[in-house]
Amino acid sequence: MKLPGHASKLALSDEILMTIEKPARYIGSEVNAVIKDKEKVDVRFAMCFPDVYEIGMSHLGIQILYDMFNRMEDVWCERVYSPWVDLDKIMREKNIPLFALESQDPIKDFDFLGITIQYEMCYTNILQILDLAQIPLKALERGEEDPIVIGGGPCTYNPEPIAEFFDIFYIGEGETRYRQLLDVYKENKKNGGGREEFLYQAAQIPGMYVPRFYDVSYKEDGTIASFTPNRENIPASILKEIVMDFTDVPYPLKPVVPYIKATQDRVVLEIQRGCIRGCRFCQAGQLYRPVRERDVETLKKYAVEMLKNTGYEEISLSSLSSSDYSALEELVNFLIDTCKEKTVNISLPSLRIDAFSLDVMSKVQDVKKSSLTFAPEAGSQRLRDVINKGLTEEAILKGSAMAFEGGWSRVKLYFMLGLPTETEEDIRGIAELSNKIAATYFEVVPKEKRTNPVQIVASTSFFIPKPFTPFQWAKMCTKEEFIEKAHQTKRAVLEQLNKKRIKYNWHEADVSVMEGVFARGDRKLADVILKAYKKGCIYDAWGEYFKNDVWMETFEECNVDPAFYTTRERSLDEIFPWDFLDCGVNKEFLKREWQRALDEKVTPNCRMQCQGCGAARFGGGVCFEERSGHESTN
Amino acid sequence: MKVRIKFAKYGALRFIGHLDVMRFFQKAIRRAEIDVAYSEGFSPHQIMSFAAPLGVGLCSFGEYLDVEIRSHQGSEDMLKRLQSVCVEGIEVLSVKALPQKAGNAMASVAAASYQVAYKNPEKSFRGYEEKLAEFFARSEIMITKETKRSTMQVNIRPGIYELFIDEEGAIVMKVDASSAGNIKPSFVTDAFFAYAGIKTEPFELQTTRLETYLNAGTAEEPVFEPLDWIGEEF
Ligand code: SF4
Numbered sequence: 001m002k003l004p005g006h007a008s009k010l011a012l013s014d015e016i017l018m019t020i021e022k023p024a025r026y027i028g029s030e031v032n033a034v035i036k037d038k039e040k041v042d043v044r045f046a047m048c049f050p051d052v053y054e055i056g057m058s059h060l061g062i063q064i065l066y067d068m069f070n071r072m073e074d075v076w077c078e079r080v081y082s083p084w085v086d087l088d089k090i091m092r093e094k095n096i097p098l099f100a101l102e103s104q105d106p107i108k109d110f111d112f113l114g115i116t117i118q119y120e121m122c123y124t125n126i127l128q129i130l131d132l133a134q135i136p137l138k139a140l141e142r143g144e145e146d147p148i149v150i151g152g153g154p155c156t157y158n159p160e161p162i163a164e165f166f167d168i169f170y171i172g173e174g175e176t177r178y179r180q181l182l183d184v185y186k187e188n189k190k191n192g193g194g195r196e197e198f199l200y201q202a203a204q205i206p207g208m209y210v211p212r213f214y215d216v217s218y219k220e221d222g223t224i225a226s227f228t229p230n231r232e233n234i235p236a237s238i239l240k241e242i243v244m245d246f247t248d249v250p251y252p253l254k255p256v257v258p259y260i261k262a263t264q265d266r267v268v269l270e271i272q273r274g275c276i277r278g279c280r281f282c283q284a285g286q287l288y289r290p291v292r293e294r295d296v297e298t299l300k301k302y303a304v305e306m307l308k309n310t311g312y313e314e315i316s317l318s319s320l321s322s323s324d325y326s327a328l329e330e331l332v333n334f335l336i337d338t339c340k341e342k343t344v345n346i347s348l349p350s351l352r353i354d355a356f357s358l359d360v361m362s363k364v365q366d367v368k369k370s371s372l373t374f375a376p377e378a379g380s381q382r383l384r385d386v387i388n389k390g391l392t393e394e395a396i397l398k399g400s401a402m403a404f405e406g407g408w409s410r411v412k413l414y415f416m417l418g419l420p421t422e423t424e425e426d427i428r429g430i431a432e433l434s435n436k437i438a439a440t441y442f443e444v445v446p447k448e449k450r451t452n453p454v455q456i457v458a459s460t461s462f463f464i465p466k467p468f469t470p471f472q473w474a475k476m477c478t479k480e481e482f483i484e485k486a487h488q489t490k491r492a493v494l495e496q497l498n499k500k501r502i503k504y505n506w507h508e509a510d511v512s513v514m515e516g517v518f519a520r521g522d523r524k525l526a527d528v529i530l531k532a533y534k535k536g537c538i539y540d541a542w543g544e545y546f547k548n549d550v551w552m553e554t555f556e557e558c559n560v561d562p563a564f565y566t567t568r569e570r571s572l573d574e575i576f577p578w579d580f581l582d583c584g585v586n587k588e589f590l591k592r593e594w595q596r597a598l599d600e601k602v603t604p605n606c607r608m609q610c611q612g613c614g615a616a617r618f619g620g621g622v623c624f625e626e627r628s629g630h631e632s633t634n
Numbered sequence: 635m636k637v638r639i640k641f642a643k644y645g646a647l648r649f650i651g652h653l654d655v656m657r658f659f660q661k662a663i664r665r666a667e668i669d670v671a672y673s674e675g676f677s678p679h680q681i682m683s684f685a686a687p688l689g690v691g692l693c694s695f696g697e698y699l700d701v702e703i704r705s706h707q708g709s710e711d712m713l714k715r716l717q718s719v720c721v722e723g724i725e726v727l728s729v730k731a732l733p734q735k736a737g738n739a740m741a742s743v744a745a746a747s748y749q750v751a752y753k754n755p756e757k758s759f760r761g762y763e764e765k766l767a768e769f770f771a772r773s774e775i776m777i778t779k780e781t782k783r784s785t786m787q788v789n790i791r792p793g794i795y796e797l798f799i800d801e802e803g804a805i806v807m808k809v810d811a812s813s814a815g816n817i818k819p820s821f822v823t824d825a826f827f828a829y830a831g832i833k834t835e836p837f838e839l840q841t842t843r844l845e846t847y848l849n850a851g852t853a854e855e856p857v858f859e860p861l862d863w864i865g866e867e868f
Contacts, residue, residue, distance in 0.1 A: 010646055014753070015837040018691050023649040031661070031721055257661060259647075259654040311661030311719070342664075343672050366676040 011099035011106075012087075020086045024260045025053035028079075028101035031257040032309065034066070035102055036076040043182050044110040045069055045077040046100050046147070049118070050125035051541065056081040057256070058264030060318060061116055061153065065174045067252035075182065078102040079256070080113075082125045083132065085539065091132050098132035107133040111185065113147040115166075117155035120518035121511065121541035123162055126151075127533040130165065137530065139167045139212060144195055148185070156209075157240075157287055158467040158578040161518050161525035163211035167199055171207050171581055172241030173273075175249050180205055203234050207241035209581070210234075216523055216577075222564055224522065224575040239582045244620040246273060246292040251302060254309045266314035266347065267306045269299055271331065275320035276606035276622055278613075280388045280597050281377070281416065283466035284320055286585045289613060290621035291606060296327035300334050307344060314345040323352035324607075332360050339364075353399035358406055368452060371410035372403050378419055379429025385600045386421050388593075393433060400437045401444045409445075409452040411437055417485040417506070418463040418477035420597065427485060431492035431502070434458045438498035456498075459505045460489060462512035466519050467578045468585060470593035476516045476566040482509040510548040514540070516566040522577040525565075528558045586614035636732040637709075638700050638739065638865045639716065644693040644842075647723030652687040658724060659699060666715035671702035685739040685846050685861055686746060686811055689818075696746070696845035698861045700732065700739040709867045730865025744849035745795060745858045746811035748819040749842045751804035757838075758803025765830045766805070770797040777821050790825070793817045795858070808858065811846065 010017070010027055017023040038044065047066055049056030056062065062079065069077030078100035083091060091098070097106040107113055113133065115126055127137055130149065136142045139149065150168040151159060159169045170177065181202060188198045203210035213234045217225045229236055243249045251270070258265075274291035275284065303315060315335065319325060335346050346364040351357040353372055361370070376391050378384045384391065400411060415430050434456045441454035462482045465474040477485070486506040493504045518525065532554045539545035555562050570576075572591060579587070589611065596603055603611060606622045616623035643655065650658070660680055663670050672678035685698035706712055709729045716726040736742070752758060759766075769775070775791040793810030794817065800806045805826070809817040819841050827834060848864065851857030 013837075014691065017649050018837055023690070024651070024654060027646040027649050029646045029721060029723055031658075031665075031719075259650045259658060261657070308665065308667070311664035313660065313664070343678050345677060369676075 009104055011096070011104040016087070016090055016094075020090070021084060022053075022260055024258075025081070025084065026087065026101070028104065030101075030259060031311075032254045033079075033102055033256050034070040034077070036070070038076060038103060038105070041076040042074040042186055043076075043112065045075055045112045045114060046080050046107045046110045047077055048080045048113060048115045048129055050082050050115055050122045050129050051539075052084050053081045053258070054260060054262045057258045057262040059116065059118065060264075060268050060270060061118075061174070063252045063255045064250075065114070065178075066256070067254070068175060068178070068250055071250060072179070072182075074186075076102075078110075080107060080129070082128060082539075085545070088128065088132070088538070097134045098129065107147065108135055108145075110147045113149045114170075115149065115151050116153040117151050117159075117162075118153050119541060120155055120161075120515045121546075123518060123529050124533040124537045124540055126162060126165060127530065128538045131533075138164050140164075142167070142195070146195075148195070148198070154283065154287060155518075157283070157581060157583060158519065158521070158576075159209065159211070160523050160577040161521035161529060163523055164526040164530075166211060167195075168202055169209040169211070170241070171209055171238050172583075173243050174241075175243045176241045177205055177207050181208065200231065207238065209238050214580070222524075224577060224579075227575065227577075227580050237580050237582050240287075240584060242584070242618050243273070244292065244618060246621075247295040247298050253302060253305050255306070257310050257312070264316075265312070266316050266345075267303070267310055267312045268316050268318045269303055269306070270294065270318045271299060271322065271325045271328075272319045274621065276324055277321060277390070278388055278593070278603055278605060278611070279377070280386070280470040280593055281419065281463060281466075283469050286468045286590075286613075287583050288320070289584055289606075289615035290618060290623045291324070292621040293325060293327075296331050299331055300338075303335060304338060307338075307342060313343070314347060315339065316347040316349065319350065321352075322348065322350045323354075323357065329356065336360070336363055353396075353403065355402065358399075358402055362406055367407040368409075370408070371412050371457075372400065372408050373412045373414070374399070375414040376433065377414065377416050378422075378426060379415060379431070379433055380426040382600055383419060383422060383426040383429070385602050386597050387416075387419055388597070388602055390602060390605070393436070396433065397436060397440050400440050404441045404444050404454070409441065409450075410455045411457070413437075413456065413458045415458065415460045416463040417460045417489065418482055420463075420471060420474045421600075422485075424488060427488045428492045430458060430460065430489050431496050431504075434493065434502045434504075435496035435498050438496075438501040441501075442498075454501050456502045457505065458489075458493070458502060459507075460486065461507045462509060464512055464516045464519055467576065468583050468590070470590050470597055472520070472576065472590065473570045473572065473594055475569055476513075478563075478567055479509045479513050482512065508543065508546075511540070511543070511546055513562065513566060514546075514548075514551060517562045518565075520576070521565050524560055528554050528560050531558060584613075584615040584618060589613040635704075635706070635868075636700055636702050636736070637706075637712070637868075638698055638730050638732050638736075638862045640727040640729075640860075640862050641697045641699070641720075642693075642695045642725045642727055643688065643697055643723065644695075644725075645723040647721070648691050648693055651690050652684070655688075655697075655724070656682070656684060662716065662719045663701065665719040666712075668701075668712060668715060669703055669705045671704050683738045683740055686743045686816075688843060692841050692843060694843035695727075696843055696860065698739050698846055706868065728862060730862045731868040732865050736864050739861065740813075742848040742861060742864075743811050743813075743846055744856065745808055745847040747796070747806065747808040747844040747847070749800065749804045749806050749844055750819055750823050751802065751840050751842070753838060753840045759799050759805055760803040762830060762832070763799050766797060766799055766826060769826050769829050770794065775822075775825050777825050790817050790821055794822060795856075797822065806844070808847075 069075045148167045151166045152170040156169045199210050202208050215230045216227050219225045272293040274288040377389045465471045681702040683700045713729045779786045779788050796808035846861045847858035849856045850859045
């Protein structure tokens, strides 16, 4: 008998698909994936997250832009992720061009390749994408037939280490300028203009950074002497793009639902953008200013619709600090009611531990199986003041006591090592705080009720100074210093009375150093990245594939000293590679905050008192809210 | 009430695994807004049972799963709802209500039929009809089964109920698919190819499960009927 459907248009042969891990990563055809007729669109856009499918599919930003583009009749946006190492090898051997999931067509035939750059350790994966797509790695080597390669996401706030590989960086939130950019593209094409003409016009659209139109010169000591446009009408400074009507901007109500389990396997409701807190180490807290909330009625509607459209059995809230969302209680109560009826689980990350959140959590999760999370970030009150983390020991102990009484017995604590001004005393504080929490358990939980012994898991990561934070001037620790600090922490934990109840984890130091190099790097790093990639570095964000020795060797070969970017003292008047970008927060404010950090002074959050950071120029959000003036800071 | 859903899986979705298919249906049932029953506890899950897991790479036109539902508006409504939330490559074919006494889908599986065809439409097994009949006429077909600890000689002939070449020139078989005696279609084709001296390239053949059967007769005299033979429209 003749059966339908063996044949399906896939870029990879059955033989390849049957021999690689998780072939479902590469076949597309997911629920809610958008299929259009390629003959009927003017622009084909490939949207890429340069990591493996399960990670990339979990990213909200891509879903937002995918939805936005596909609402445009003349555009077909498709997705592409990094082939895993097994397929990477096969594609190179067989010379198979990288393809988009929906049409399975080669990326090199697209008009645009958009790459979201979420973390520094994906830089070699960007080169892998370009290479497999058979697009020249360097922007200046691309021809008329090659797609325009455009980068977006947080790392574009210092795009310089990878500037050579991109035609355009879109600075800021993607919802605002793409339509204009695509119209310019179409118009230019219609008029017979080429790549260079398009890029020149693009560079004059707000938010677009086209690296080729800027020249950098360096001083003898390696710092920047000047950074200037090399053509007329190119702006010297680029202000980030931002969505101010946050409630009405389109949101992906029919997100693509993967077959294989993605890291984020649930409906995600973005309740607000930005953060009022101003923790001094946090880049997101500065980049996304000012805070803008989404209307709660809209969110309720979205929740119901998205659950229906996806069939997910879990919903989660997304924001930098959900507790600061002003209608949180109303939203959460609504979700609890709706979800109960629909048998949906609710996950509530980034909630401050207090009576309200504990009550909510006891309703939505199994207390015995779940743990409480605190992120004090530093062990002592002094250092918490330095980093402007308004969480006090009192609040942590009170929250823990309440939780222990409510039946919880597991606590996770997150700290950073290597923060500016850190002393041994501060490090001891990590162990002491962990100990006090364990002691609190024994105080508040009577013996007969201690069925699950208390367990404290303290984790430390290494502090990496990031651009556009008050700590952008700070000296980063060396690898040896980091490791010594981790050992000090370990020793201090072992000295505690309740040491048996405390588990201590720390991250690898090598990767943190590399991340520190890229975070505040300049154009000189492009050679290193390219060379390391050519030597086989990819998936650097994945511990098992990170090759520190290859990187170190490459730095030497390229005559680049990583310490220049990490441990060097920076003066207040140094021109940073990212200074030509403007995220809304001005440098004077950051300097003020840096000084206040050194003076161990906390700064009130946006709702308590505006600090005049500069973000009010966008004309909305928290900057224009009425202030009550007496909200608590913890 | 328990319902048995019959579905097909083909095209690109050959490459999603059994667990992914389960996840797909859990979500599809929610999208279709079917009033399905959940287990108790903090993370309730749908009460669902799949018949026989299908290997990655295979097509099927005879897959089944059972779900427990709490209310409904008839089988036609349910079928329409499910079809409207499916994707190219997974297609719901029918929905039937099961009588109380029906065993769950997995336990009910007794046999399955498969078609093994060349992917290349130019090639076929035409001309091997006699050889296949001869092979099938033997009372013993020994294969070597490798487990972690040992290798075993097993006679699979008693578990092969039908074996022929269809009008398209593909091999069709009906074999034991019960948990105790499951015969993979490749056991049969490998043995036949060795017998007939046929050489095939890896991945040159496409295997398709045509139907999954329950036994409506007795152990001694089995009568194989499609798995939803026991169910009825509602
Ligand atoms: S201008 Fe004031 S309120 Fe607005 S983000 Fe800056 S500090 Fe906060």
